[in-house]
Amino acid sequence: MTDVIELPAIQPETCCTSMTSAPITPEEAAATASLFKALGDPTRVLLVSIVAAAEGREACVCDLTEPTGLSQPTVSHHLKILMDAGFLSRTRRGSWAYYALVPGSLERLAAALGE
Amino acid sequence: MTDVIELPAIQPETCCTSMTSAPITPEEAAATASLFKALGDPTRVLLVSIVAAAEGREACVCDLTEPTGLSQPTVSHHLKILMDAGFLSRTRRGSWAYYALVPGSLERLAAALGE
Structure with missing residues (x-):
């Protein structure tokens, strides 16, 4: 069985400068805002929370659809946004995809909100 | 001279449960997502940063338009969203409005991202 690990499209290492210690640049503001926007949806907050609270901070996609009450394509759409923003990574094992919180x-992102 | 202080529409005391220590409820997810959404725009991140980094964590609206490169009505629109989300409060002194970071x-919100 081969694991295929898909890494996030955006490496969040480039983010985030503190918003409060000094005025940030427009470029930094855009990078930070794109991460906030990815979390600016109730379904995506719920999905991150389920994955983050799961054992090993990883959850099968088969366990992510029911709690949201949405269709699998809609959940996949939200999971892709969270991957693109660098919050989740995806591993395929057998016939299932597993989503993990990117450490x-x-x-x-919390650091952007602090001093 | 009378100060008129306008408080945020949403009191953020109701938010935010940690997203990572246990799966949050759909209601908590909605409350948390609404705050992330308010910050999910480059102009609004820039405005919060300018106010937060200003002396006394307060800035005159007259100093908030130029750095964004946007019209005053557009900046006012973004400031209203930040007030409604509970990040900024507004005080009128004389002919100017002053925006302050809500302590x-x-x-x-950072607590939602932590343990």
Whole structure:
């Protein structure tokens, strides 16, 4: 069985400068805002929360559809946005995809909100 | 001279439960997502940053238009969204409005991203 790990499209290492210690540049504001926007949806907050609270901070896609009450294509659309923003990574094992929280991704965004 | 202080429409005390320590409820996800959405725009991140980094964490509206490169009505629209989300409060002094960072509002959202 071969694991195929898909990494996030955006590497969040480039983000985030603190918003509060000094005025940030327009470029930094755009990078930071794109991450906030990815979390600016109730379904996506719920999906991140389910994955982050799961054992090993990883959840099968088969366990992510029911809690949202949405169709699988809609959930996949939201999962793709979270991957593109660098919050989740995806691994295929057998016939299922597993989504994991990218370590440090939430903490880096939290740093933008602090000193 | 009378100060008129306009408080945020949403009191952020109701937010935010940690997203990562346990799966949050759909209601908590909606409340948290609405705050992320308010910051999910480059202009609004820039405005919060300018206010947060200003002396006394307060800035005159007259100093907020030029850095964004946008019209005053557009900036006012973004400032209203930030007030409604509980990040900024507004005080009128004489002919100018002053926007201040609501103490603790960014830290409360950061808490949602942590343990």
